[in-house]
Amino acid sequence: MRPRNFDDELDDTPAFSEAVTLLRNTSSGLYCDAGDFYIDPWKGVDYAVITHAHSDHARIGSRNYLASEEGRAVLQERLGPESRIESLPYGKSITRNGVTISFHPAGHILGSAQVRVEYRGEIWVASGDYKVEAEPTCTPFEPVRCHTFITESTFGLPIYRWRPQAEIFADVNGWWRANQAAGRTSVLFAYSLGKAQRVLAGIDPSIGPISVHGAVAKLLPHYAAAGVRLPEVQSVETFRAAEGRGLVVGPASIDGTPWLRKFGEISKAFASGWMQLRGARRRQALDRGFVLSDHADWQGLLSAIRATGAERIWVTHGSTGPMVRWLKENGWEAQALVTRFFGEAANGKEEAEEKEP
Amino acid sequence: MRRFTRLFVALDETNRTNEKVAALESYFREANPRDAAWALHFLSGRKLPRTVTSTALRNWAAEAAGLPSWLVEECHDAVGDLAETAALLLPDTPSTIDLPLHELIENRLLPMRDAPETMRKEMLLRTWSELDAKERLVWNKLITGSFRVGVAQTLVVRALASVAGVEQAIMAHRFTGRWQPTADDFNHILNPNPEAGGEVARPYPFFLASPLEGNLEALGPLSDWQAEWKWDGIRAQLIRRQGEVLVWSRGDEMITESFPEIAEAGRAFPDGTVLDGEILAWQGELPEPFSRLQRRLGRKVVSRKMRGDVPVVFLAYDLLEWKGEDWRARTLEERRRQLESALDDALHRPVEIAGKPLTAIGETFDLFELEHFSPIPALPLRLSAVLTPDSWESLLPMQHESRVRGVEGIMFKRRSSPYGVGRQRGDWWKWKIDPFVMDAVLINAQLGHGRRASLYTDYTFAIWHENKLIPVAKAYSGLSDAEILEVDAFVRANTTDKFGPIRAVKPELVFELAFEAVQESTRHKAGIAVRFPRMSRWRHDKKAADADTLENLRALLRVPR
Ligand SMILES: [Zn+2]
Numbered sequence: 001m002r003p004r005n006f007d008d009e010l011d012d013t014p015a016f017s018e019a020v021t022l023l024r025n026t027s028s029g030l031y032c033d034a035g036d037f038y039i040d041p042w043k044g045v046d047y048a049v050i051t052h053a054h055s056d057h058a059r060i061g062s063r064n065y066l067a068s069e070e071g072r073a074v075l076q077e078r079l080g081p082e083s084r085i086e087s088l089p090y091g092k093s094i095t096r097n098g099v100t101i102s103f104h105p106a107g108h109i110l111g112s113a114q115v116r117v118e119y120r121g122e123i124w125v126a127s128g129d130y131k132v133e134a135e136p137t138c139t140p141f142e143p144v145r146c147h148t149f150i151t152e153s154t155f156g157l158p159i160y161r162w163r164p165q166a167e168i169f170a171d172v173n174g175w176w177r178a179n180q181a182a183g184r185t186s187v188l189f190a191y192s193l194g195k196a197q198r199v200l201a202g203i204d205p206s207i208g209p210i211s212v213h214g215a216v217a218k219l220l221p222h223y224a225a226a227g228v229r230l231p232e233v234q235s236v237e238t239f240r241a242a243e244g245r246g247l248v249v250g251p252a253s254i255d256g257t258p259w260l261r262k263f264g265e266i267s268k269a270f271a272s273g274w275m276q277l278r279g280a281r282r283r284q285a286l287d288r289g290f291v292l293s294d295h296a297d298w299q300g301l302l303s304a305i306r307a308t309g310a311e312r313i314w315v316t317h318g319s320t321g322p323m324v325r326w327l328k329e330n331g332w333e334a335q336a337l338v339t340r341f342f343g344e345a346a347n348g349k350e351e352a353e354e355k356e357p
Numbered sequence: 358m359r360r361f362t363r364l365f366v367a368l369d370e371t372n373r374t375n376e377k378v379a380a381l382e383s384y385f386r387e388a389n390p391r392d393a394a395w396a397l398h399f400l401s402g403r404k405l406p407r408t409v410t411s412t413a414l415r416n417w418a419a420e421a422a423g424l425p426s427w428l429v430e431e432c433h434d435a436v437g438d439l440a441e442t443a444a445l446l447l448p449d450t451p452s453t454i455d456l457p458l459h460e461l462i463e464n465r466l467l468p469m470r471d472a473p474e475t476m477r478k479e480m481l482l483r484t485w486s487e488l489d490a491k492e493r494l495v496w497n498k499l500i501t502g503s504f505r506v507g508v509a510q511t512l513v514v515r516a517l518a519s520v521a522g523v524e525q526a527i528m529a530h531r532f533t534g535r536w537q538p539t540a541d542d543f544n545h546i547l548n549p550n551p552e553a554g555g556e557v558a559r560p561y562p563f564f565l566a567s568p569l570e571g572n573l574e575a576l577g578p579l580s581d582w583q584a585e586w587k588w589d590g591i592r593a594q595l596i597r598r599q600g601e602v603l604v605w606s607r608g609d610e611m612i613t614e615s616f617p618e619i620a621e622a623g624r625a626f627p628d629g630t631v632l633d634g635e636i637l638a639w640q641g642e643l644p645e646p647f648s649r650l651q652r653r654l655g656r657k658v659v660s661r662k663m664r665g666d667v668p669v670v671f672l673a674y675d676l677l678e679w680k681g682e683d684w685r686a687r688t689l690e691e692r693r694r695q696l697e698s699a700l701d702d703a704l705h706r707p708v709e710i711a712g713k714p715l716t717a718i719g720e721t722f723d724l725f726e727l728e729h730f731s732p733i734p735a736l737p738l739r740l741s742a743v744l745t746p747d748s749w750e751s752l753l754p755m756q757h758e759s760r761v762r763g764v765e766g767i768m769f770k771r772r773s774s775p776y777g778v779g780r781q782r783g784d785w786w787k788w789k790i791d792p793f794v795m796d797a798v799l800i801n802a803q804l805g806h807g808r809r810a811s812l813y814t815d816y817t818f819a820i821w822h823e824n825k826l827i828p829v830a831k832a833y834s835g836l837s838d839a840e841i842l843e844v845d846a847f848v849r850a851n852t853t854d855k856f857g858p859i860r861a862v863k864p865e866l867v868f869e870l871a872f873e874a875v876q877e878s879t880r881h882k883a884g885i886a887v888r889f890p891r892m893s894r895w896r897h898d899k900k901a902a903d904a905d906t907l908e909n910l911r912a913l914l915r916v917p918r
Contacts, residue, residue: 159445
């Protein structure tokens with residue numbers, strides 16, 4: 001079948017001689033010719049299949065969206081009420097022009113999914129963002145057998161090795177308690193969608209009062225509706241009465257804003273995989289950096305890749321070069337997939353953060 | 358090693374000065390002196406030669422981690438530091454022994470240097486296997502000679518002084534002096550007896566001038582006062598005792614090493630002399646801007662070239678100790694007389710250069726007997742001149758000269774007064790001619806008008822009050838076009854909030870604002886308003902935390918213009 005968008009002539013995908021090319025890179029994003037749809041397109045298209053609601057994957061402007069059932073509400077929140085979104089429970093499929101599409105848990109944030117595409121016996125899976133360690137705010141990652149696996153590699157270097165999250169949360173709790181003893185409000189920067197809620201679910205709410213920035217607060221009802229139990233958060237006004245005992249969770253973009261000045265003396269920390277490196281922590285003048293990521297670390301990526309049984313691996317986001325070379329040296333057919341969001345790793349942003357008032 | 362690693366982590370994890378000092382203090386109190394001596398060795402910025410080359414470290418780390426060398430190299434690129442890279446890549450094993458720091462260094466690290474390669478490798482791998490991730494980072498930094506802790510020397514001195522219970526100046530002297538990383542030397546550094554070394558360095562507290570209030574006439578008869586220019590340099594004491602010369606700054610730092618020519622010149626005074634004065638960058642007959650002098654600061658070794666590029670002088674204005682006797686209780690008149698004669702003697706005293714006695718006051722010498730033909734420079738010592746106005750009135754035109762003279766205004770010192778302590782009011786006044794200045798943080802920006810309608814040129818500035826930044830002034834002018842473009846780009850990249858046309862920006866950029874006066878104001882959140890604020894310069898050298906406080910600004914309310 002011919003592509004319907006004739007302006008999409010950019011094709012970086014080298015042909016594997018005997019392989020069926022189910023997905024290819026175009027100027028609008030990853031495209032399936034047979035099914036005539038895009039996965040996480042970065043321009044407006046007719047039919048967009050979305051892995052998850054982070055703004056570097058879910059862009060506004062497409063006519064129709066397909067998302068996982070678990071992720072539908074947060075996606076609607078991000079795309080606005082006018083966007084037309086169909087949804088599908090994990091594991092259930094629809095067929096479009098003979099191509100079977102289904103969503104499978106990616107364990108990245110609430111509703112995040114790997115997209116499985118099957119056509120005439122050929123199976124491709126686009127991972128979107130994922131992590132392999134299970135946590136309470138989303139359905140855990142499940143490997144999906146396929147012929148070609150398109151994997152992210154945001155943290156695709158062996159220096160990225162996550163400690164078990166229980167240890168990280170023990171550190172966060174310890175930092176919070178120490179600040180409390182010093183009469184300082186603890187401010188923990190975390191991406192407003194996903195990380196913030198994971199933090200809320202992981203910390204010990206008995207330590208003190210908790211408040212969140214509006215960008216985080218407006219997503220909480222969707223988590224509640226999805227059955228994710230999170231500790232009670234207080235309005236900023238009530239919270240301020242707790243003078244230096246509480247914890248505030250909000251996106252890093254609030255650093256230095258008038259909003260943050262409401263809390264008097266504060267200690268600032270950031271929860272992100274980038275905090276693994278001393279340099280990243282020091283550049284941002286943080287009091288603490290907690291290495292807590294919603295992406296897979298090096299071993300996590302390798303174990304996920306192995307579990308798919310795929311022979312062909314396309315690598316996208318982050319350290320694609322080393323990951324491709326390592327895979328090739330270890331018997332895989334591998335190549336890098338160029339995306340529009342190559343800037344991410346360089347400026348230390350795990351997800352594109354929107355500015356919220 | 359565990360205790361030292363905890364110290365390293367604690368210093369690394371906080372940006373707060375007090376917490377750093379507290380971590381250092383508890384380490385120095387608790388650690389075995391043999392270990393603490395080595396810790397101090399590293400904290401003072403001294404290093405050990407590297408024992409393992411980068412290539413060897415990379416290859417051995419690759420082997421221990423089971424990774425190809427090229428991948429370790431990729432990781433090194435991402436991390437930027439090989440010691441840290443290796444620590445992150447090695448298997449995540451728990452620490453199995455707690456080897457004291459001194460043993461680790463004396464029995465492992467130092468012997469590794471001369472050991473054959475196979476032994477070096479074996480010792481390195483063994484040590485790695487016995488340490489946990491954090492300890493490995495410290496160890497790797499030690500063996501690559503790249504161990505650096507983010508802590509200023511003044512903080513180390515502060516912590517040591519507090520543990521020993523001696524003054525900071527004494528500790529600064531002990532700390533900068535000669536010592537080896539041994540328990541004996543460490544115990545000596547921590548000796549609670551101030552006489553046990555370092556007392557030679559004990560400075561006097563500085564006497565500080567207060568901003569002049571009221572009319573000049575209110576000071577009384579002009580003849581009661583000594584008038585001098587107010588210099589814009591580094592306030593310092595030149596201490597000449599027991600054959601040594603030390604330079605101690607008002608910033609509580611021993612800055613002898615940054616100004617070796619002043620220390621050399623100090624030898625021209627007899628033992629038991631302490632002068633109060635100002636260090637200035639000096640060219641011809643005029644001081645140079647403070648920014649020139651800054652190039653000389655913070656250097657352990659000052660090159661000959663740097664000395665030539667930024668010549669400095671010590672401008673003496675008071676004598677605090679003479680022939681070992683504290684002169685502070687004597688009158689300024691008496692101190693000044695003795696200061697003038699002491700300086701005169703010093704400048705005419707024969708000094709030895711290349712083993713030959715010479716006098717060095719810009720006179721011509723017969724240099725042909727010397728190996729080097731370079732002229733002998735005059736000693737970099739000067740007297741802060743006393744101004745001789747006929748009347749209070751006649752000071753006004755002099756005051757207006759100050760900008761061209763590169764000074765900040767005029768000082769008035771009561772002739773009959775003793776040398777006080779701190780900011781005691783009444784005897785020393787500073788009369789600043791220039792507009793007031795404050796360092797403020799850019800917090801909001803708005804698009805300009807006309808030619809600048811597409812640029813963020815209208816700014817709101819804030820200063821600190823109870824750990825919060827509060828807006829205190831708006832300013833539009835004072836920047837060059839290039840600077841405006843730079844600020845505009847910063848505003849766009851660092852917008853944190855929008856209120857209509859106003860953008861809140863990350864509070865990072867610090868500007869010096871000049872202004873004419875401060876007034877009470879109920880319309881402003883700060884409770885005060887400043888008159889005619891404008892940006893006088895961009896303080897690239899300052900961080901938001903260094904900006905002024907509201908308290909400082911309120912103090913100016915009492916100053917009439
Ligand atoms: Zn994401």
